[in-house]
Amino acid sequence: MLRRAAGYLADRGCDTPRLDAELLLADVLGVQRLALYTDHDRPMSAAETDAYRQAVARRARREPVAYILGRRGFRRLELRVGPGVLVPRPETELLVEWVVEVAPQGGAVLDWGTGSGAIALAVADERPDLRVTGADRSDDALGVARANDAGGAVEWVVSDGFAGLPARTFDVVVANPPYLTDAELAAAPPELAFEPAVALASGPTGYEALERLVHESPAHLVPGGWLVCEVGAGQAGTFAGMLAAGGFTGVEIRRDLAGIERAVGGRRP
Numbered sequence: 001m002l003r004r005a006a007g008y009l010a011d012r013g014c015d016t017p018r019l020d021a022e023l024l025l026a027d028v029l030g031v032q033r034l035a036l037y038t039d040h041d042r043p044m045s046a047a048e049t050d051a052y053r054q055a056v057a058r059r060a061r062r063e064p065v066a067y068i069l070g071r072r073g074f075r076r077l078e079l080r081v082g083p084g085v086l087v088p089r090p091e092t093e094l095l096v097e098w099v100v101e102v103a104p105q106g107g108a109v110l111d112w113g114t115g116s117g118a119i120a121l122a123v124a125d126e127r128p129d130l131r132v133t134g135a136d137r138s139d140d141a142l143g144v145a146r147a148n149d150a151g152g153a154v155e156w157v158v159s160d161g162f163a164g165l166p167a168r169t170f171d172v173v174v175a176n177p178p179y180l181t182d183a184e185l186a187a188a189p190p191e192l193a194f195e196p197a198v199a200l201a202s203g204p205t206g207y208e209a210l211e212r213l214v215h216e217s218p219a220h221l222v223p224g225g226w227l228v229c230e231v232g233a234g235q236a237g238t239f240a241g242m243l244a245a246g247g248f249t250g251v252e253i254r255r256d257l258a259g260i261e262r263a264v265g266g267r268r269p
Contacts, residue, residue, distance in 0.1 A: 005056045012060045024055040062190035075122040079148045084140040088118040091256040094263045096122045107171035117145030124153040135159040176230040177209035178202040214246040221268040228265035236261035
């Protein structure tokens with residue numbers, strides 16, 4: 001079953017067909033992936049076979065594996081995900097590392113456009129001394145974020161940008177904003193069609209949301225506070241220039257594990 005599923009997914013253009021097939025089968029059987037090999041000759045019931053075929057069919061239509069499973073690992077957490085929120089990606093963990101490093105003891109952190117709550121929850125998990133707020137304009141997204149926050153570690157706020165946070169200031173504002181252009185989204189892999197377009201593309205230039213953060217965040221940062229953002233491949237230099245032009249100091253670019261300039265941050269004077 002596993003071999004046939006992997007071949008089927010490969011024929012339909014999936015980038016990681018064997019991994020996808022393993023994750024889906026392990027989920028259907030309720031086992032860890034290792035058990036697929038240690039118990040490889042286990043008979044499958046008719047119900048398990050049918051459920052697996054349905055899951056593979058969904059993936060063959062290029063639905064993200066995380067949506068099919070209903071969950072995704074991020075840092076030390078396993079988060080619920082589904083249509084309406086972005087699937088958390090490994091490169092975004094770089095933002096968490098940056099915030100954990102620079103946030104002062106007992107400081108306030110805002111996850112701007114929190115989506116599933118991945119950044120906010122990971123920061124709260126690794127720095128329980130911090131006061132973490134997650135803001136998003138989507139009620140659906142905040143519903144997912146709240147469901148992921150069983151312990152009530154994060155304050156969740158409905159806010160379009162900073163509009164729902166009048167007079168609030170933070171030591172760190174962190175954001176994984178939409179940074180694709182409309183044209184890039186239209187030409188993107190089929191999986192992105194399942195994710196919310198508003199969280200992926202910002203407009204014709206790809207910098208619209210980033211520009212908004214440069215202009216609006218200073219009023220919501222304490223002196224010396226950090227703005228830390230994820231950017232698309234090839235955008236880091238331009239965005240670093242935007243931060244400097246906006247009065248931010250100590251502007252820094254950090255690379256993800258693939259060597260791509262992925263995160264850019266600066267401090268309000």
